[in-house]
Amino acid sequence: MKIFTKTALSITVLLVVIYGGAKWLTHVRTEQTDIQLSADPVKVARGEYAARLADCFACHTAPGGQPYAGGLAMQTPLGAVYSTNITPDKETGIGHYSYAQFKSAVQHGIRADGSPLYPAMPYPSYTLMPDEDIQAMYVYFMHGVKPVRQANADSTLPPVLNWRWPLAYWQTAFAPKREFVPDSRFDAQTNHGKYLVEGPGHCGACHTPRGIAYQEKALSDDGKHFLSGAVIDGWRAKSLRGEARGLGSWNQAELADFFASGRTERSAAFGAMAEVVEHSTQYWSDSDLQAMAGYLKTLSPTPGKETELPKREDTTTAMLLNGEYANRGALLYAEHCMACHRADGNGMPRIFPALNNNSAVYANNAQSVIQVTLEGGRMPHSKHDVMAFSMPGFKHLTDQDIADVVNFVRNSWHNQAPEISSRDVAEIRHFVNRKAPNIVPQAASGAHHE
Numbered sequence: 001m002k003i004f005t006k007t008a009l010s011i012t013v014l015l016v017v018i019y020g021g022a023k024w025l026t027h028v029r030t031e032q033t034d035i036q037l038s039a040d041p042v043k044v045a046r047g048e049y050a051a052r053l054a055d056c057f058a059c060h061t062a063p064g065g066q067p068y069a070g071g072l073a074m075q076t077p078l079g080a081v082y083s084t085n086i087t088p089d090k091e092t093g094i095g096h097y098s099y100a101q102f103k104s105a106v107q108h109g110i111r112a113d114g115s116p117l118y119p120a121m122p123y124p125s126y127t128l129m130p131d132e133d134i135q136a137m138y139v140y141f142m143h144g145v146k147p148v149r150q151a152n153a154d155s156t157l158p159p160v161l162n163w164r165w166p167l168a169y170w171q172t173a174f175a176p177k178r179e180f181v182p183d184s185r186f187d188a189q190t191n192h193g194k195y196l197v198e199g200p201g202h203c204g205a206c207h208t209p210r211g212i213a214y215q216e217k218a219l220s221d222d223g224k225h226f227l228s229g230a231v232i233d234g235w236r237a238k239s240l241r242g243e244a245r246g247l248g249s250w251n252q253a254e255l256a257d258f259f260a261s262g263r264t265e266r267s268a269a270f271g272a273m274a275e276v277v278e279h280s281t282q283y284w285s286d287s288d289l290q291a292m293a294g295y296l297k298t299l300s301p302t303p304g305k306e307t308e309l310p311k312r313e314d315t316t317t318a319m320l321l322n323g324e325y326a327n328r329g330a331l332l333y334a335e336h337c338m339a340c341h342r343a344d345g346n347g348m349p350r351i352f353p354a355l356n357n358n359s360a361v362y363a364n365n366a367q368s369v370i371q372v373t374l375e376g377g378r379m380p381h382s383k384h385d386v387m388a389f390s391m392p393g394f395k396h397l398t399d400q401d402i403a404d405v406v407n408f409v410r411n412s413w414h415n416q417a418p419e420i421s422s423r424d425v426a427e428i429r430h431f432v433n434r435k436a437p438n439i440v441p442q443a444a445s446g447a448h449h450e
Helices: 001-027 041-053 054-062 099-107 131-143 168-174 188-198 252-261 272-279 288-296 316-321 328-336 367-375 398-411 420-431
Strands: 073-076 081-084 230-232 235-239
Touching: 001 168, 041 131, 054 272, 099 131, 168 272, 188 288, 235 272, 235 288, 252 272, 252 288, 316 328, 328 398, 367 398, 367 420, 398 420
Parallel strands: none
Antiparallel strands: 073 081, 230 235
């Protein structure tokens, strides 16, 4: 009995020490110096642009919901984390936040009650933003955004794993306070692009693979992991490095066009990237777009990845035009896809994206191709093109049918990619069917416009 009592006491003391240590670490990260900021129209405008750079809208606005009122379900393997209300409503939003509390949340991941924020919030990137931009964002959210009364939703993470206080140790290990470090090899514009990618643009939050603790494996270019591709919300965020299946086939002008409009002559944004373009990058200045595109083109290929793909003769176009279907994938393509994407797989420029020679299609990992085939997708609405086109979903097809048509598309014309199985489709279908819904109060449905 004495041994049990001593063991229980030791464990209790250890837990108290661990918990107390977490609270101390959180206190150390919390901004202590507060300042008063006036509603200067110039500062409001700067804050709005900074919020666009940081893409606050896309995460903190659910489809059909009120701007910045939260409710977007961010899917994780363990459950959904819901974005919060960041309108200036004093009861359900951040209207009661001081500037110090706002800065602590945005850059250090500590909310007003002293609890750590889940790493779904990209504060490891926002920590690079200068005080002038954070101050302007605070003024914008307090004076340029309409307050919305909408309560925040709890995550669907399981008990214990939804505890916030242990995140203090995660933040200490993986989200340090740091400053932007320019690269001496680059000129001012390219370094500005580097800042946009690493900082407010937080490209690594989606495009850098995560470690076992859900940390980004690199927060800046390490020549290996940074922006080398990852899976988020079931979508494959492609590699932005220089290999053939990454951005090797893109030039700077195409990248800038893509970020501004969500499409090029051959490609179109879909999934989460369509939201990024619609709510963020289409509003960036041309100089910022060029800087980011220029920096991305400096990234070397991921080690071990092909820098060029072997040349392949197109035998698919003639086969389809002659009504010759060598396999079921070809027949399904002719029935469901060819009307838009054409027999040659080149689609129609800026209307129906090409499937041929499209690096999003022939990526090594086919998750995005499978998911867009199942769920469909739409191009982002932007000021750069008159219309935004949509693709229907094909959930009614069997897993084997989806696998057949995806394999056909990924290995026809000049494309070449690893084949998938019906099991791969079944896994994505299971994920899609179990997605937690977004939370949009009925009164707010369809309310937001930009």
